[in-house]
Amino acid sequence: MMSTERLYWHDAYLREWSAQIVAREQQRIALDRSAFYPESGGQPADNGWINGVAVVDVQLDEHDVVWHTLAEPIEATNVECSLDWQRRFDHMQQHHGQHLLSAAFDQLFNWRTVGFHLSTEYVTIDLTTSAASPAQLAEAEDLANQIIWQNLPILARFVSAEELASIALRKAPTVTGAIRVVSAGDFDHSACGGTHPNATGAVGQIHIRRSEKRGDSLRIEFVCGGRALHDLRWKNAMLGQIAASFSVAPNQAEQAVQRLREQEQQLRKQFQHAEQQLLEFEAKALVEQAQTIGQLKVVAQIWQREPQSVRQLANLVAQAGGVALFGVATSKPQLIFAGQGLDCGAILRQVVGAFGGKGGGSAQQAQGGIAEANDLAAALDLALSTLS
Structure with a gap:
């Protein structure tokens, strides 16, 4: 069986296409051409529909054949496919945001990214450092967002060995054969087979949520685009509720909480003294x-x-x-x-x-x-x- 033609390599914005089923294994099918991204490199698989039946998982085998797991079997040979675009675009925002944030840490502090994971709620990268100050985190976040707002073109393409030798890759490729390079203007060049938007502006915004020491490395948790908007929205709503409960402005909530904490500690000491008596x-x-x-x-x-x-x-x-x-x-x-x-x-x-x-x-x-x-x-x- 021939390898699957992967349409997302040429057009990450393709949402609908026709294909033929070339192999079946119960509720798993292989297509001659597919824009569904198979789970790989820390990026989850795409979802969508084939002839109206839900695609619940997509995996790539050792022969470069993309297998689609369906919610139920289908009998047709010629099929119509459609992508869950909201999920795809979210993954593109998070994945390319990771490229930009990793490049920012690399360029500013020479901290390399040695781990990447994209979950349903947030993204993490592991850096070759065990500690980072709040100022350093903010500096990298600012640099990555500046690149987003410059709306630099993103070019994803397969390159020849000669072309590869002339490109300053952030990290050496870990695969053999044809190499696909994703470039964000001249800011970052990375070997990557994932899906990315056409310009950095589509990432929207990068928001670092927290950092955590993990052995000799530092794990950075962040969100991009729509996830960043959702995260900041609920945090703003919570801050507003806390401020309203103290009858203060939102920028005075921290001081109000600190005063409450001091009062609580004083009352606790008084209670302990009374209990002792x-x-x-x-x-x-x-x-x-x-x-x-x-x-x-x-x-x-x-x-x-x-x-x-x-x-x-x-x-x-x-x-x-x-x-x-x-x-x-x-x-x-x-x-x-x-x-x-x-x-x-x-x-x-x-x-x-x-x-x-x-x-x-x-x-x-x-x-x-x-x-x-x-x-x-x-x-x-x-x-x-x-x-x-």
Whole structure:
């Protein structure tokens, strides 16, 4: 079978065409000519329709045959094809935006692009650096956008070996055979088999969203064209809502949020101080009402609180001269013992061992867990009998 004639190489704006089916494999078909781009080089496959049936995936095999996976089989031999243009144009905006942004980082800082991925929501490139300042990111973003707004012509073509030797490619080709070069004016020349617009202005705009260190490289996440518009639109709407909730102008929202954060931190400190005072008062009251075993004032009780709060209360009971034998009835039942004049760790290990649990600690404070919350009362009774 002959290789598929790939129409998108000659006209990336072709949306409708006729073709013949030359091979079938269940719901996969091969055409003699196709403008559907097969998934390759980090760019997803095109979608569209063949005789009205949805094309859900497009792949290229080792013989340069483009295979189209359909939503359902079709019987015809001569077919009419149409492209999902919105998806194609979005991919062209993102892909060529990547070329321009990669070239900007290369020219400004000599950071090469070693990875590229185009998802349904954003685009990423991996650069040969582990860090970039906000100013450097903005400088590269500005340069790439200046090239977009100059609306430079984009030329995509196959070149001879002689022509290739005269072109300053940003990156050496990774394939053998005929080389297709995509040029954005004199700004960037890249070997690429993907789909691109006719001029840089069609990219619209490049907007860097964030950067992230990935080992020895830096991953840049960005969006172009329609995606950039959508991203900035929802962010602007959110900023407006935040500003309105504070009754301030959008450019004052950051200061308003900072003031709220400072107030929240102050209130949190006040709450923690008040909570500490309440726990101290509670611990004193518990010790005053505690049962006496020998010389020890023992408080044995099961709590339905956060373990951290119960642990803090147990230590305060110990500081007030008592012994705390506490159970915590949560999804993972726990025992917390604290006090002076006994070995809390030894007693706790004996008790949790009797109920199939584990734990340990020092003579002054110990903690462990058992399997069933229903056994907490029996576990405390065992601890009390051990003290007796």
